[in-house]
Amino acid sequence: MQNPFKGGFKIDFYTNQSKIKWFILVVALIIGSGSIIYTDQLVDRLKEGEEEKIELWAKAIEFSGSVLADESSLTFITNNIITPSNTLPVILVDSASQEILLSRNVVDSLSSTSQREIQLETTLEKMKRENKPFTIMVRNANDGSISDIQYVYYRNSYILRQLRAYPFIQLSVIAIFAFIAYLAFSYSRTAEQNRVWVGMAKETAHQLGTPLSSLMAWMEYIRAMPEMKEKEEVIIELDKDIERLERITSRFSNIGSVPVLKNEPVYEVVNNCLNYLRPRLSSKVIMNVETDMHDLKAKINKPLFEWVIENIVKNGVDAMSGIGNINVTIGLESSNEVFVDISDDGKGIPKGKVKNVFKPGFTTKKRGWGLGLALAKRIIENYHQGKIFVKSSHADVGTTFRIVLIYKDI
Ligand SMILES: Nc1ncnc2c1ncn2[C@@H]1O[C@H](COP(=O)(O)OP(=O)(O)OP(=O)(O)O)[C@@H](O)[C@H]1O
Ligand SMILES: [Mg+2]
Known part of the structure; x- marks a missing residue:
């Protein structure tokens, strides 16, 4: 019976599916980077505002210490600029002695003196790493000459720091x-x-x-x-x-139903299966089983396992358009596993298609259903707790499928 999904549709479904995945990924990346860039711009604007405040504060301190300041403007500056509590952490340091002269919003009032010192030191280190300080020239009250240079170190406000991390946290939560x-x-x-x-x-x-x-x-x-x-x-x-x-x-x-697995001699099961298939396939297909271990047994449900072999062999025959060789090799994969390799010398599977061959509905054949290998995978993995994969495939050289079964010694 011909597949109703008409020719190309079946492969297109998987090509489209991977296109959809890429599309979703690209859109997610655009949304993610867009929200990071937007918050970054917001943060930059807020940062500018904060820096202006600090600069004003630094200038106010500089001015209040200068000869130009009279009593009334000093009071105005102190009351309106220096004292008002905004939330920006600031430390004033003497450039020569590196002594901390003043700090705001750095230490909390409840901590002890020693704790405060540690807090001040660690915060100062952070500030030095984060932002360049503003410089204050302290002028001599008599002649206006520079008597000292001080630095105003600062950090951005807690809200701004949080805002910078926010899109990353938000995107990670969404991703999880x-x-x-x-x-x-x-x-x-x-x-x-x-x-x-x-x-x-x-x-x-x-x-x-x-x-x-x-x-x-x-x-x-x-x-x-x-x-x-x-x-x-x-x-x-x-x-x-x-x-x-x-x-x-x-x-x-x-x-x-839940299949019953029995210890069956692998060579015998495979050989019988090929003997059954031989008269039903073209006489120009030569089929062989090779092994040094004829008595090797594995846990097999015979009717289902034969179905798998039949599907893989039939695919091999289709790939060689009726003339060629199918070779089966049986051996030990590990101390408790048996492998069955089924090789054909057909046209091979294109590299990009290998990952699709086990998906239901994937077929390149006009009259295929794309179910043979999906069924084989199901039977081997779900019913035999084994593995099945394309071991190798080369254009015009052939393909080898490997089945790994659980082995049990007699
Ligand atoms: N030995 C092989 N050599 C080359 N291509 C293969 C081989 N085995 C499978 N394929 C490719 O994998 C596809 C899927 O195989 P599968 O057996 O699942 O479906 P099908 O053979 O197309 O249809 P059906 O349901 O009738 O088996 C095939 O259409 C073919 O393109
Ligand atoms: Mg098939």
Whole structure:
């Protein structure tokens, strides 16, 4: 039956999906950097305002110490500029002795003298790192000559510092939340997919079961008919078809329930499967199994595992357009794992497509459903707790799929 999703659509779905992912990522980056840049501009403007305040404060101190200041302007400056408590932390330091002359909004009034000293020192260090100080020229009251130079060190207000960190905190919180939401959605999507797979398989097995048992009963009836004695070949062919139907039913019924895994000899299972497939495929396809370990056993559910081998071999045959070799190698992957490598000498999978081949619906074939490898992955990973992946694939050289199964010694 032809796939209803018409040619290119199936691949486009995955190309589009990755385009959508990129689009979301780019939009998220634009929003993120936009909000960082905007807050940065706000912070810069606030910072300018704060610096102007500090400069004014420094100038006021400079002026109040100069000869030009008369009594009334001094009072005005002290009351309106120097004393009013704004929240900016400031420390006035003598340039020569490096002694702290004055500080504002740095130490809290409740701490002890020694604590205050430590607070002052550490804050001064921070201030030195953060901003360049304003310089104050202290002039001699008599002749106006410079008698001392002092520095005004300052920090930006607490609010401004917080505002600078705000977009980063906000974006991190959003990113964490989005990640958790993504995990939750993908978990529920997987659970939903599982239910659909299992439900469909159960239903199919159930629907096939009834006509199959009826067919078997009819077979016994036909076998017993005297006129069928000369038509042995009809009985043989009918038997083969019934066996094929039984195979399909048992696959669906196994995938629709918790499968029973048994210690099966891997070589024998694979070899039997290839023997079953050989007459059904082109005679120009040569299939071989190689191993030094014929008795190696692994935990296998036979009907399901055979289904996997069949899907991979059929893909291999499709890739070589009917003529070529399929080689299966069996060996030990690790102390408790067996590998089964299935290689073909077909056209290979393009590099960019390798990550898609196990996704349901991905196909490059006109009459493909894109379900063969999705099913294989499901069977190996969910039902056998094993692994399946493309071990290698090169254009016009061929492809090797590796299946890793849990091995159990006899
Ligand atoms: N051995 C291989 N060599 C080259 N390409 C392969 C091979 N195996 C799989 N592919 C690629 O992966 C795609 C998906 O394979 P899959 O078996 O899942 O679906 P399908 O064979 O297209 O359809 P069906 O559902 O009938 O199996 C194929 O269409 C093909 O492009
Ligand atoms: Mg296939």
